[in-house]
Amino acid sequence: MTRLFRSLRKTLTLTLTNQIPIQQQSLCISSPSSHIIPSRTYISQMHKEAFEGNISRLLRNEIQYELQSSSSSNPPADKFGSFLVDGRPGERWITLKRQFANENIKVEVTMFDGAVPAPKKSGGVANADEVQLHITLIVNISKEDGDVLEIMCSAWPDSIVIKRLLVRANKNMTAEPYAGPDFEELDDELQDSLYNFLEVRGINDELAKYLHQYMKHKDKTEIIGWMEKVKSYIEKK
Template sequence: MVLRLIGRIGRRPASLFSTRTFYRPITLIQYPSPHRSPVEHNYPQQSRGYVSEMRKSAFEDRIRRLIRNDIQYELDRSPLTQLVPKFKSFAIDERPGEQWIRLNKAFGDNEEIKVEVTMFRVSAPDTKDITDNNPELFISMVVDIFKDEESGILEFVCNVWPESVEIEKVFMHDQDGMTGKPYLGPPFNDLDDELQTSLYDFLEMRGINDELAVFLHKCMQHKKKNEYIRWMGSVESFVARKQ
């Protein structure tokens, strides 16, 4: 009996020592990255492109909105106007998209006058007393007077102040322009005073006078505004263009 009991106690269920071990496989659960949205987790390549395109579109919309606000601000200050086609006997070419305008007229029987006027400048010659806090704007103007092909061109380089014209240089050149380094004459202020006065009278007779100076300053103010709004509109159109 004792031996039977010992034998029973020494035995264990065969299932505890079976070579067939049953277990549940461990599955690694991958959680989405905290820096990715669910869409990016499932479709990372497509979502990154989508988000990038959305950011680009929002940035471009902001640029366009700022441009439109700026244009509207300028229009509220004063409406956009076209330059007048004529002033006195001068015909005016506005030259849209450029920084200058051209005026043309005929004078007498054989003279043709061409005037080219550029945008405002703020660096003034020494002849004007200005302060850095309130600089006086002036316009650069070139007056070409033609007679015939043999006579060449008499050219005046001038500064146009709000109410006056100031001659800086007077010289001659051929119809085909200047080649090499021709002599352009002395500075205008070095000429004899009476000769200076006579040359101002020469321009005055041809309509290059203080009245034209006043008109050109108003004209170039309109030109500056028109070109600015035109430029802003071109930038907005480019930003809005889809590839």
């Protein structure tokens, strides 16, 4: 996106000049006694059309670039283990659902919402530009009595990290329940047990890897869709 708008700013002035025919450019500098000077409204309309045409061209180039760069990547499967995946096109979230014994499990997953510097490589230092992308998961596990166990997690490229958990006694309750202490403050054995609790339900490091692959593809798809909508709006008469 940065490259798109840098290009727009750099080429706009030249485009505006080139878009005006030579004869009309001369009207602006010739003697008023020998030529009719175009009205300000007419010139403004020409500038507007040149500006919009340039945006449309730049968006078209960006869309083509994104399509070519993603042509070799296959879309991820809409199923992972026992989870069915709803990609929710046009949104920043996806949803995974499954049954486990008498539990309904729903996992709400953001697109990439953060990053940290990549860890140092063994025997050297990671490139300063290398980062690890971060995804947020909200795991909701409900039973027949209506209570919901909500577990907030982070998904790094190869691991799930629990951040906090709470029990919602009623899905429709308006007040936010007490969320308990930070997960890292709990007893180590209790932490391990809760990780095993999620592992049994298919929420594990393999899921983290799948989600990062899925979100990379979704991010590319959403960017292309966004640019196509903007281009369509700009070109609308």
